[in-house]
Amino acid sequence: MKETQNPAAHFDAVVIGAGFAGLYMLHRLRQLGFTVRVFERGDGVGGTWYWNRYPGARCDTESVTYSFSFDDELQQEWEWTERYAPQAEILAYANHVAERFDLKRDIVFETGVAGARYDATDGRWLVTDERGQTVSARFLISAVGCLSAAAMPDYPGLAEFRGEWYHTGQWPHEAVSFTGKRVGLVGTGSSGVQSTIAIAPQAAHLTVFQRTPNYSIPAWNGPLDQQATRALKANYAEWRARSRYAQIGIPFDSNGQAAKSVPPAEREREFEAAWAEGGFNFVMAYPDLLTDLDSNRMAADFVARKIREKVADPALAAKLIPTDHPLGTKRLCVDTGYYETFNRDNVTLVDIRAAPIERITPTGIRTADADYPLDMIVFATGFDAITGPLMKLDIRGRDGVSLRDKWADGPRTYLGLTSVGFPNFFMITGPGSPSVLSNMLMSIEQHVDFITDCIAMLEQRGIGAIEPSAQAEADWGTTVHEVGHTTLYPHVQSWYTGANIAGKPRLFTPYAGGVGTYRRICEQVVARDYEGFVLQPA
Ligand code: N01
Numbered sequence: 001m002k003e004t005q006n007p008a009a010h011f012d013a014v015v016i017g018a019g020f021a022g023l024y025m026l027h028r029l030r031q032l033g034f035t036v037r038v039f040e041r042g043d044g045v046g047g048t049w050y051w052n053r054y055p056g057a058r059c060d061t062e063s064v065t066y067s068f069s070f071d072d073e074l075q076q077e078w079e080w081t082e083r084y085a086p087q088a089e090i091l092a093y094a095n096h097v098a099e100r101f102d103l104k105r106d107i108v109f110e111t112g113v114a115g116a117r118y119d120a121t122d123g124r125w126l127v128t129d130e131r132g133q134t135v136s137a138r139f140l141i142s143a144v145g146c147l148s149a150a151a152m153p154d155y156p157g158l159a160e161f162r163g164e165w166y167h168t169g170q171w172p173h174e175a176v177s178f179t180g181k182r183v184g185l186v187g188t189g190s191s192g193v194q195s196t197i198a199i200a201p202q203a204a205h206l207t208v209f210q211r212t213p214n215y216s217i218p219a220w221n222g223p224l225d226q227q228a229t230r231a232l233k234a235n236y237a238e239w240r241a242r243s244r245y246a247q248i249g250i251p252f253d254s255n256g257q258a259a260k261s262v263p264p265a266e267r268e269r270e271f272e273a274a275w276a277e278g279g280f281n282f283v284m285a286y287p288d289l290l291t292d293l294d295s296n297r298m299a300a301d302f303v304a305r306k307i308r309e310k311v312a313d314p315a316l317a318a319k320l321i322p323t324d325h326p327l328g329t330k331r332l333c334v335d336t337g338y339y340e341t342f343n344r345d346n347v348t349l350v351d352i353r354a355a356p357i358e359r360i361t362p363t364g365i366r367t368a369d370a371d372y373p374l375d376m377i378v379f380a381t382g383f384d385a386i387t388g389p390l391m392k393l394d395i396r397g398r399d400g401v402s403l404r405d406k407w408a409d410g411p412r413t414y415l416g417l418t419s420v421g422f423p424n425f426f427m428i429t430g431p432g433s434p435s436v437l438s439n440m441l442m443s444i445e446q447h448v449d450f451i452t453d454c455i456a457m458l459e460q461r462g463i464g465a466i467e468p469s470a471q472a473e474a475d476w477g478t479t480v481h482e483v484g485h486t487t488l489y490p491h492v493q494s495w496y497t498g499a500n501i502a503g504k505p506r507l508f509t510p511y512a513g514g515v516g517t518y519r520r521i522c523e524q525v526v527a528r529d530y531e532g533f534v535l536q537p538a
Pocket of ligand 1 (some may be wrong): 192
């Protein structure tokens, strides 16, 4: 990191990223009367929804839920058009929020942060952007998101490929045409599932290269029921209050019993009802589906039957049914017409577990047993998740210790918000918080409110710096580990456990105890006068 000697400007706070987390953080810091600079590498706001503009991209959380709750006028005035909002609409919403609260004037666009260094002599962060310019700030807040570091496979030969190629997480802003093209798509997670559905009707031929099938639950997406939305909006405050303490930040009706303990006919009815509701309702049907292998197997068998009903060719259906992981332990996909897409004449599924991709050739993809001529390759190969975006930055705390070194064997945080040795540094939805297991907008609001209250407290008391105690951080690490291991998640190779990235420590880092429990823990920390934190006088 090249750093200029003298900061070009001084701020009370620097925020990294202008996605939903960065936008709300800026809004709240302004309310404290702070001067703030937000650095954003894109040329617009929206974060995830700015970058992931691949065909068919939409949210897997319902639009009335996946939206800010901090301002009633905002939530009342914004009209969503579909049950699950498409990417363009969410991006328009992010822009609406930025404009409504006049946020853009404090954001510098097309300016990524290279790194930041804590200067203990005057207790300030020196933040250097990718162009080498440095500014200083008392507080440094990461709003980099959990899924913003795209992961590309390292197959040889890509540089020689003569067609077009794209990664779903870095999709171009210009229109991409599939018409008349032979398109190859690598990856069958949420991005791959959505892209498959959207590309198949446009392309001459779509070849889907699948390493691991994932479970996908129908979204039953469609125009939003305006009457139901009006009723919800009339009661929005109560709905949001329930969301804040719900397991994943979305109030679901759960049966309350162990799935395996109920009679088969009743369980089948319950699964059918949850299937008809769609999306994450399915995995929330019984509270033990993500903690008990037997109950999970019953839900998985139900979904396998549904897949067989949808796919005309039984051999093809068998290839699409996951066998290597319990349902929901890799992030569930939510679709409208995914399995049915494989009934089309112009769609082929290639099992690259059986015959792996060997290389990209100038004209397509070569697997162990065939050559596939292609005009375009779409990589829906996911992200270096959760810690990846933070580890890309060169963040150095007290005594020059780097976050990368400190976290070499896995992230260490207190509440997913702070880390020992990094005074006045906060992370929004960091590792050790519910983050990716939750409705992100709810978690973002909770984190930003916690950070804002904490900073206001420091100001009121004239305290110079805050960081967690080593004990609090170690104890929280133990809690995250123990709670995680009451679930089925840690035993699976997924981006949740870092298994998708070569060399990454295999750890399940989100806090799995639920959004409500986590919120209560944070409230208790504050009620006990920031228990677990060390406050240093100015
Ligand atoms: O990424 P993924 P994603 N060769 O990691 C395969 C959110 N999201 O971008 O399972 C061949 O899930 C990989 O195979 P395997 C959501 O949280 C939300 O789809 O490792 N294949 C897998 O099939 C989601 O979970 C929405 O064997 C390779 C796929 O690529 C998260 O983002 C929409 C490979 C990657 O799947 C990430 O989703 C989109 C290789 N070298 C995303 N490397 C919604 O809201 C990887 N794969 C709906």
